[in-house]
Amino acid sequence: xxxxxxxxxxxxxxxxxxxxFSRDGFDRSSVKAIAEEAGVAVGTIYLHFENKDDLLISVFxxxxxxxxxxxxxMLEDRAAAPAQIQTLLETHFERVRAYPELAExxxxxxxxxxxxxxxxxxxxxxxxxxxxxxxxEDGIDDGWIRPCNPKVVALALFDLVQTMTACWALADPADAxxxxxxxxxxxxxxxxxxxxxxxxxxx
Numbered sequence: 001x002x003x004x005x006x007x008x009x010x011x012x013x014x015x016x017x018x019x020x021f022s023r024d025g026f027d028r029s030s031v032k033a034i035a036e037e038a039g040v041a042v043g044t045i046y047l048h049f050e051n052k053d054d055l056l057i058s059v060f061x062x063x064x065x066x067x068x069x070x071x072x073x074m075l076e077d078r079a080a081a082p083a084q085i086q087t088l089l090e091t092h093f094e095r096v097r098a099y100p101e102l103a104e105x106x107x108x109x110x111x112x113x114x115x116x117x118x119x120x121x122x123x124x125x126x127x128x129x130x131x132x133x134x135x136x137e138d139g140i141d142d143g144w145i146r147p148c149n150p151k152v153v154a155l156a157l158f159d160l161v162q163t164m165t166a167c168w169a170l171a172d173p174a175d176a177x178x179x180x181x182x183x184x185x186x187x188x189x190x191x192x193x194x195x196x197x198x199x200x201x202x203x
Contacts, residue, residue, distance in 0.1 A: 081139025
């Protein structure tokens with residue numbers, strides 16, 4: 001029971017941090033503001049996190065680990081490669097639409113924080129890329145995907161998704177939801193035209 005309460009408190013603090021970081025910017029945010037947003041004492045935050053940097057890293061790790069769990073489930077399911085690629089994209093953009101503050105925070109801070117964040121996040125990102133490459137390898141083995149270098153294509157897919165997410169973040173608010181809704185299908189079609197085995201243009 002105590003463990004559940006501690007886990008709930010950590011999650012409440014992380015959610016509050018996302019809102020404060022997104023609203024005020026990481027550098028201008030304070031632990032006090034996060035505590036007020038979460039409805040806890042400042043000391044409670046330091047019971048769970050070393051400092052503001054550690055809190056940001058925890059937000060990244062929580063999100064990346066959730067993506068890894070989803071990718072593992074997809075690999076276990078072993079659906080057809082086109083369906084897996086589209087599911088991967090749909091899941092990403094569904095989260096973007098459901099948690100826009102988190103999506104923008106992850107997108108921005110990934111490229112603006114120092115080496116400590118990169119050191120903690122890079123291994124998780126590499127694990128994600130390895131799982132995407134595995135999906136592609138399975139697609140080659142099953143005859144869906146033409147022979148290619150799965151590591152290179154996984155990187156290309158990952159970067160394409162990040163670029164599209166950045167376009168969504170910078171889009172006119174009137175267009176942002178349409179972009180996020182259409183992106184999975186359009187990007188799947190775009191990728192599949194280059195990846196499909198000869199004579200198979202199906203998605």
